Amino acid sequence: KNVLICIGTRPEAIKMAPVYFQFLKSDYNTKLCVTAQHRGLLDQVLDFFKMKPDFDLDLMTPNQTLNKLSSRILEGIDKIFTENKIDLVLVHGDTTTSSVIALAAFNRKIKVAHVEAGLRTYNKQSPFPEEMNRQLTGRLADFHFAPGETASLNLKKEGVASNNILVTGNTVIDALKTTSAILDQGFKNTVIQDLKEKVNFNKKIILVTGHRRENFGEGFESICNALVRIAKENDVELIFPVHLNPNVQEVVYKRLSNLPNVHLxxxxxxxxxxxxxxxxxxxxxxxxxVQEEAPTFGVPVLVTRTVTERQEGVTAGCSFLVGTNEVLIVEKTKELLSKSKVNKSINPYGEGDASRKIVDFFKNRTW
Ligand code: UDP
Structure with missing residues (x-):
């Protein structure tokens, strides 16, 4: 049978890499399609894992609206569907790539499997547009790989038959295991060399990222205010890889340049x-x-959102919802800086065998 794995963004590439390689080891004829909804960030991951797309729609253009992107994905993937016999499409998570390809496959009566299925906030605006993307993908999919019990329960409540759901753990832990092993062998590059020159790694390091659309504007302003105070009031080094979206870049570079212990x-x-x-x-x-990965290393995460579909980490004490409230971010940071890291052995998001479980699911049933 012919299996097509479809990805568009950096996180999808990271989380589908283990699934792709597991399928390549199987008897299925497996192909990889990238929409390149992200280009540079996606390519970095493809290079690292040595993944070679069989189809590349190369759709990224600056300031593309979600509707324009959707229509181009629909057109591009449909051409692939008409020119190749595909029996099963695998999509991941909550991107425009995933929901639109699921729709295109559904219209062509091609089976759809959804990896990282069933995550929900049930709040259409948060995360936007991800929550709607994953709900739509869930409605369209035939097979659902839920990262945990909560996700599985969500799907059952929505009427998905139990025998089409498998709880696998999150494939990000599979990817992390491989990567961590590579790092343990001694990993160097010019970026790390550069950072070692600029950053005092004997100080407490705070890693910062941000890209959610619902935080654009006021939210990011407030987060930046908090970061300024954190940098000034604590003996810490902040490392902030700044997302390429101009809505993020503009605020962050304006507010956080010129602070000696903030490294943008x-x-x-x-x-x-x-x-x-x-x-x-x-x-x-x-x-x-990041919420899923950090518990593996015992690093707590302040989640700059008011809701999370990854509640397991909150329950386990690995992550904390602080929203974009300046005071809350500053205070929670102070509290966590005074403590040692959380228990290293707990990662509620998986054990690193999710991709094997996914491929076995198809081997063990007729479809
Ligand atoms: N990540 C990365 N480089 C960065 C920031 C994040 O490789 O500069 C990885 C991170 O380890 C995680 C993934 O990208 O696996 C998360 O992606 P992102 O935060 O963009 O998306 P989300 O997970 O929120 O969908």
Whole structure:
């Protein structure tokens, strides 16, 4: 049978890499399609994991609206569907790439499998547009790989049959295991060398990321105010790989340049980012993937959102919802800086065998 794995953004590439390689080891004829909804960030991950797309729609253009992107994905993927016999499409998570390709496959009566299925806030505006993307993908999909029990329960409540759901853990932990092993062998590059010259790694390191659309404007202003205070009031070093979106870049560079212990840098390639994560005392981020990865290294995450679909980390005491409230961010940071890191052995998001479980699911049933 012919399997097509579809990805568009950096996190999808990281989280689908283990699934792709597991499928390549199977008897299925497996192909990789990238929409390149992100270009540079996606390519960094493809290079690191040595993934070669069979189809590249190369759709990124500056300031593209979500509707324009959607229509171009629909057209591009449909051409691939008409020119190739595809039996199963795998999409991931909550991107425009995923929901639109799921729709295109549904219209062509091609089976759809959704990896990282069932995450929900049930709030259409947060995260936007991700919450709607994953709900739509969930409605369109035939097979649902839920990262945890909560996600599985959400899907069942929405009427998905139990035998089409498998709880696998999150594939990000599979990717992290491989990457962590590479880092343990001694990992160097010019970015790390550069950082070692600029950053005093004997101080407590705070890693910061941010890219959520619902935080653009006021939210980012407030987060930046908090970061200024954190940098001035504590003996810390902040490392902030700044997302390429102009809405993020503008505020961050305006507010945080010229602080000696705030290091604004370009988005990092995946292994370098994990290298810093391992060295961090604390992370301030609105990222989904980061909430899942950090518990592996016992690094707490202040989540700059008011809701999270990754509640397991909050329950386990690995992450803390602080929203974009300046005072809350400053106070929670102070509190966590005074403590040692959380228990290293707990990662509520998976054990690193999710991709094997996904491929076994198809081997063990007729479809
Ligand atoms: N990441 C990275 N470089 C960076 C920032 C993040 O490689 O400079 C990785 C991170 O380890 C995680 C993923 O990108 O695996 C998260 O992506 P992002 O925050 O963009 O998206 P989300 O997870 O919120 O969908």
């Amino acid at each position: 840098i370009a988005p990092l390639d995946y292994p370098t980012f994990i290298w810093i994560m391992k060295k961090s005392h604390l992370i301030i981020s609105d990222s989904g993937g």
